[in-house]
Amino acid sequence: MGGAVHGADLGDRGRRLATGASNKNDPNDARSVAVAALRSATVPSVRVEDHAAVMKVWAKRHRDLSRQHNRVACRLHSVLCDLVPGGVAGEISPAQATRLLDELEPVGAVAAARHEVALELVADLERLRVQRREARQRIAAAVTASRTTLTELFGVGPIVAATVTGEVGDVSRFPTRDRFAAYNGTAPIEVSSGERRRKVFRLSRRGNRRLNHAIHMAAVTQIRFRHTDGRAYYDRKIAEGHSGKEAVRALKRRISDAVYTRLRHDAEQTARLAAGPGGHPGNDAVACAAGSHPEHRLFGQATPGPARSLRPVRPRAAAATSKPPLRRPRKAS
Numbered sequence: 001m002g003g004a005v006h007g008a009d010l011g012d013r014g015r016r017l018a019t020g021a022s023n024k025n026d027p028n029d030a031r032s033v034a035v036a037a038l039r040s041a042t043v044p045s046v047r048v049e050d051h052a053a054v055m056k057v058w059a060k061r062h063r064d065l066s067r068q069h070n071r072v073a074c075r076l077h078s079v080l081c082d083l084v085p086g087g088v089a090g091e092i093s094p095a096q097a098t099r100l101l102d103e104l105e106p107v108g109a110v111a112a113a114r115h116e117v118a119l120e121l122v123a124d125l126e127r128l129r130v131q132r133r134e135a136r137q138r139i140a141a142a143v144t145a146s147r148t149t150l151t152e153l154f155g156v157g158p159i160v161a162a163t164v165t166g167e168v169g170d171v172s173r174f175p176t177r178d179r180f181a182a183y184n185g186t187a188p189i190e191v192s193s194g195e196r197r198r199k200v201f202r203l204s205r206r207g208n209r210r211l212n213h214a215i216h217m218a219a220v221t222q223i224r225f226r227h228t229d230g231r232a233y234y235d236r237k238i239a240e241g242h243s244g245k246e247a248v249r250a251l252k253r254r255i256s257d258a259v260y261t262r263l264r265h266d267a268e269q270t271a272r273l274a275a276g277p278g279g280h281p282g283n284d285a286v287a288c289a290a291g292s293h294p295e296h297r298l299f300g301q302a303t304p305g306p307a308r309s310l311r312p313v314r315p316r317a318a319a320a321t322s323k324p325p326l327r328r329p330r331k332a333s
Contacts, residue, residue: 051146056166058142062135062159063210069128076121082114094126147269149262153255154228155221163214164259171263177256185212186256188249212252215259219251230255 076097081087083104088097101122106115140158143151143165150161174180181187185207222230230251237247 051142052165052169055139055142055146055162056169058135058139059159059162059166062132062139063163065128065132065135069125069132072121072124072128076118076125079114079118079121083111083118094122094129097122097125146266148266150259150266153218153258153262154225154230155218155255156259160214160218163210165263167208167211167214168263171260171267174260177260180260181253181256183207183211184215184256185209186215186249186252188253215252215255216248218255219248222251222255223248 073092076092077087080092080097080100083106084100088100097118101115101118104115106112136159139162143158143161146165148161148165150156150164151158156164168174168180171180174183178187185204187204187207189204219230222228223234225231233254234247234251237250238244242250
């Protein structure tokens with residue numbers, strides 16, 4: 001009986017996970033995911049990693065360095081609170097902390113130890129600052145090499161573009177912009193119960209949160225500048241009676257649609273560039289087999305092909321210049 005119940009539960013999980021209505025990740029659901037993927041007709045094919053994987057690696061590196069920087073900065077503030085009455089308000093830079101520590105004269109062994117720890121934390125901050133700058137440079141180079149058009153959207157810089165491209169990967173796995181919005185968590189959830197339908201939507205906690213955060217940063221940047229279309233849309237939502245958070249969620253959905261359009265455009269452009277002249281893939285194997293491929297040149301001379309016979313070949317020049325032997329004319333009888 002227990003086995004039958006487990007089988008029914010497993011089948012139910014497989015049906016729900018195949019439709020994307022659940023996002024659990026326990027071992028039983030992992031098995032159900034495998035069953036659903038095995039029976040699915042839309043399983044994506046394995047592809048070679050490209051520039052998207054490179055940007056994902058460097059975006060994660062920059063994110064890890066930023067977290068370490070924030071952790072060290074918080075620790076430095078905590079130590080400075082014990083050295084300076086009231087501590088330091090606001091963000092502190094390594095140069096500012098160095099000047100402050102140079103002016104201090106610790107009294108006692110405890111204060112001297114805290115002073116040394118603060119100096120080491122300042123050195124850690126400076127090191128992390130240099131590493132973050134180098135990571136940003138690598139991300140900018142990778143984004144430029146990818147020829148993406150995401151950076152043409154206001155509020156989308158190299159960091160946001162690298163995060164979006166790296167997390168999305170192959171955009172063709174999202175057939176519509178609605179599917180893409182559900183994946184990144186910008187699709188709002190309707191607040192309804194039974195037959196009661198309300199035109200109110202609540203915040204969605206589903207989807208890829210890193211991708212959602214990247215879109216959120218683009219939305220906040222657009223709201224900050226009054227001349228942008230995003231700020232105009234935000235003000236219009238506020239005028240309609242929506243709260244600030246609801247207006248931000250609506251703007252994030254619009255940015256998600258714009259990002260999806262850009263990603264589709266970039267994928268189509270990459271496919272056109274990968275195709276050869278006339279729209280055919282750039283594979284010259286058929287042309288070589290047919291003998292229509294131009295000769296490969298090496299140091300200005302044609303590369304010789306393989307010999308078809310083991311017999312020595314008579315030079316063509318000698319054959320052309322040789323004359324047949326002369327015959328003596330016959331006498332008339």
